[in-house]
Amino acid sequence: MAQQLVTRIDDELAEAVDELVASGVAVSRSDAVRIGLRTVIEEHRRRTVGQQIVAGYQAQPQSDEEMAGIDAATVRMIHDEPW
Numbered sequence: 001m002a003q004q005l006v007t008r009i010d011d012e013l014a015e016a017v018d019e020l021v022a023s024g025v026a027v028s029r030s031d032a033v034r035i036g037l038r039t040v041i042e043e044h045r046r047r048t049v050g051q052q053i054v055a056g057y058q059a060q061p062q063s064d065e066e067m068a069g070i071d072a073a074t075v076r077m078i079h080d081e082p083w
Helices: 011-022 029-059 064-080
Strands: none
16 A cells, blocks of 8 residues: 655745656656655665675774785786776
């Protein structure tokens, strides 16, 4: 079942939403709101995952040996490119 959200926005935001609809970014005001919510949710999800990755590396940093292996692999990959 679809849920309904009701909110109030100021005139300036309503005009900006109407411009999105007029330019074809969204097919309706409701569609514009759905697009905006999906965008905010996705950005939040990505930020949260990024923070978790950073926290993981901070909790268990890579060793010098691991980093040396990565550097060597990177040099090999660059050398193998047909620039």
